Amino acid sequence: DGGITQSPKYLFRKEGQNVTLSCEQNLNHDAMYWYRQDPGQGLRLIYYSQIVNDFQKGDIAEGYSVSREKKESFPLTVTSAQKNPTAFYLCATRGGGGETQYFGPGTRLLVL
């Protein structure tokens, strides 16, 4: 998981603003994932991408958007349509012939 970078570590958003969370990997993994974790809760899948220029909605995609223009990058935009965005956002990758997911350090988003 040292090969996955998420920035920033903490992010503050004003109501009505869009914000973009960065996820970069140097593991050469094809698949990338975005999860949301609320305090004391499990991980819920927002979006995932199996290959460049292709991505799929997860279980809670409403209010979020993604892009996958490069293999190394999978940014997540939290739009103003997401009414309760305060959470811990985790990016993960999967690849190299294995089934394991590797997680980045996460970004904590707080709405002011």
Place this chain on the structure above:
Amino acid sequence: GQQVMQIPQYQHVQEGEDFTTYCNSSTTLSNIQWYKQRPGGHPVFLIQLVKSGEVKKQKRLTFQFGEAKKNSSLHITATQTTDVGTYFCSLDFGNEKLTFGTGTRLTIIP
């Protein structure tokens, strides 16, 4: 979506006691993975189980996969303070994504 039950949700044990968490699926799994998340951290892969009835050990941790490939357990023998965290199962139904359980938060009383 698929139903994933992980029990218990919380577990408080005295240091040195054993701990077990269970993960149950309503449908047959391709494989199951276990992850540990330390407080304030991110999930870290522990192990993957693939075969029906499989048992794997990592020092004080024992992982089991049910015969029907619908449930799994993680057992920690003689817990230590370093075991503190939330343990998640992650279920692979053979499609492109993993479904995580709600996790079991383990706290240790010294």
